[in-house]
Amino acid sequence: MKLLGAGAIAVLLVLPAFLGSYAITLFIFIFFYAFLGQAWNIVGGYAGQLSAGHAAFVGVGAYTAAMLSLHAGLTPWVGMFVGGALSACLGVVIGYLGFRFGLRGFYFVLLTVAFAEICRIVALNTEAVGGALGLYITFTGNPRQFQFQDNRVYYYVALALMLSATGIVAWIERHRFGVYLSAIREDEAASEALGVDTFKYKMLAMAISSFLSGIGGTFYAFYLFSLQPNAVFGIPLSVEIIIRPIVGGAGTLLGPILGSFILSPLGELSRAYFQAAGWSGAHLIVYGALLVGVVLFLPEGAYPFLARWLRRGRSGG
Amino acid sequence: MRGGLTWTIRDPPRAGCAPVTLLEVTGLSKRFGGLQAVSGLSLSLETGDVLGLIGPNGAGKTTAFNLISGFLGPDAGDVRFDGRSMLGLKPHAVCRAGLARTFQIVRPFPHLSVLDNVKVGALGRTPVVAAAADKARAVITQVGLDAKMHAAAGGLTLAERKRLELARALATEPRLLLLDEVMAGLNPTETGAIVELIKRINRSGISILLIEHNMRAVMSLSHRIVVLSFGEKIAEGPPAAVANHPKVIEAYLGDEYVHAPQA
Numbered sequence: 362m363k364l365l366g367a368g369a370i371a372v373l374l375v376l377p378a379f380l381g382s383y384a385i386t387l388f389i390f391i392f393f394y395a396f397l398g399q400a401w402n403i404v405g406g407y408a409g410q411l412s413a414g415h416a417a418f419v420g421v422g423a424y425t426a427a428m429l430s431l432h433a434g435l436t437p438w439v440g441m442f443v444g445g446a447l448s449a450c451l452g453v454v455i456g457y458l459g460f461r462f463g464l465r466g467f468y469f470v471l472l473t474v475a476f477a478e479i480c481r482i483v484a485l486n487t488e489a490v491g492g493a494l495g496l497y498i499t500f501t502g503n504p505r506q507f508q509f510q511d512n513r514v515y516y517y518v519a520l521a522l523m524l525s526a527t528g529i530v531a532w533i534e535r536h537r538f539g540v541y542l543s544a545i546r547e548d549e550a551a552s553e554a555l556g557v558d559t560f561k562y563k564m565l566a567m568a569i570s571s572f573l574s575g576i577g578g579t580f581y582a583f584y585l586f587s588l589q590p591n592a593v594f595g596i597p598l599s600v601e602i603i604i605r606p607i608v609g610g611a612g613t614l615l616g617p618i619l620g621s622f623i624l625s626p627l628g629e630l631s632r633a634y635f636q637a638a639g640w641s642g643a644h645l646i647v648y649g650a651l652l653v654g655v656v657l658f659l660p661e662g663a664y665p666f667l668a669r670w671l672r673r674g675r676s677g678g
Numbered sequence: 679m680r681g682g683l684t685w686t687i688r689d690p691p692r693a694g695c696a697p698v699t700l701l702e703v704t705g706l707s708k709r710f711g712g713l714q715a716v717s718g719l720s721l722s723l724e725t726g727d728v729l730g731l732i733g734p735n736g737a738g739k740t741t742a743f744n745l746i747s748g749f750l751g752p753d754a755g756d757v758r759f760d761g762r763s764m765l766g767l768k769p770h771a772v773c774r775a776g777l778a779r780t781f782q783i784v785r786p787f788p789h790l791s792v793l794d795n796v797k798v799g800a801l802g803r804t805p806v807v808a809a810a811a812d813k814a815r816a817v818i819t820q821v822g823l824d825a826k827m828h829a830a831a832g833g834l835t836l837a838e839r840k841r842l843e844l845a846r847a848l849a850t851e852p853r854l855l856l857l858d859e860v861m862a863g864l865n866p867t868e869t870g871a872i873v874e875l876i877k878r879i880n881r882s883g884i885s886i887l888l889i890e891h892n893m894r895a896v897m898s899l900s901h902r903i904v905v906l907s908f909g910e911k912i913a914e915g916p917p918a919a920v921a922n923h924p925k926v927i928e929a930y931l932g933d934e935y936v937h938a939p940q941a
Binding site for chain 2: 536543552
């Protein structure tokens, strides 16, 4: 398994030499959404707290880094951590409200969606952050400004983000924190009875998850050069974040990556196809159908299914 | 129950050291709306004791457990464990203090293996996963579940789940174990095995407070028994005395049995 992982990373490292510009863009989206999915996976997958408003953290991170860069001249390389920290603060506030007052299941989903919507509406109506027009970043191609002439650099940055988030989750999985998160997902009261401070560990999961999502926001801003409230705080982005780990296997290390490799190309290609046919937005129907299929036939997601299938193949031959 | 209240009572010998009060419950009360679930309950348990808590359905036994283990806050009264008040502590802190509980309706982590289930308990005493796994394996063997070590807990039989519930609680290294009907739903053979297991656990130095409907089991396990009815303590004493207490017979069988000739 380790060998397979090292091999896969090696392939991804040399791949840009053989890919065209469009394919590289496709991979950037695969890595970026896998990264966001992995960040969500910590609180949504492992701890089982279904946040459906993770766009809020991406947006806060994106706006923070962009504002600091535009008005204070702070390099996004530092701004991304400031944005991550602010997102973590927001995550802690949402987590406190949800966990302290025992909001579970759908109620927690609604709370997180509500916060993302509040962020969106505040950004829409605050002229200081550009209002409905949002923020535009002038392209300079200066690496200090997190801008690169060569698309392949974004490829490597996105790959590094995905790999480091996966490394963090792998670490969590092998330590007490991860065992506790799985126990909390399975049964909170039983976890408490066994000495697990469920509130503390859920808060910690929320903080790490929102911090990473905030860092993702910086990438979003400085890769696309523009930020609109409806795009970065909107429900569609939250859905994009959640759907990959769910399709790939929530609460598994490789689920978000597998989910992103399935969905990002599918989303991109169907978006392009339907747009050309004058049916823009119809790719969401493809998502919906796929989600229904996964829930019906692979309720644990694609990765657990694939892992079982691989194991059976190995022991059979 | 038709043959009257006759049970075999095997009072196990108590360890011969000076009695030290481990658990002291005083004036514990809890009301749910119009229902006084527990009313002024006082009881105490000495180190090494097995104390049985019995009473008809709805007597407030499980509520008393929830109050003692921190899952509910009492309206009045105090719970002192090893001289320290447990009031206001969350369940996880009560567990860390050395007071572990099981649930009447077993609550395994269904998608985790038996080993991982027990590891969660063991991790409360050591942050190192490998050490917790060693501890968990030892406890699983102790409760006789080693054949199922790597099986998912969701696929266990009820008897196995009850053992798992015990193993998880034991892995937290408690000084007092609160057992909520660990024998409910088990057949006589399985019940006998659990009784022996609980006796072994007690002999290893862990005090036990148990709720149990199986009279044969509770009579043979307990040093002392407290009887609850409608939230109040109606009798307390050694098993033999409690079994023949008129108030107990009345609570279980109705007052016409109190004066009926014993079979």
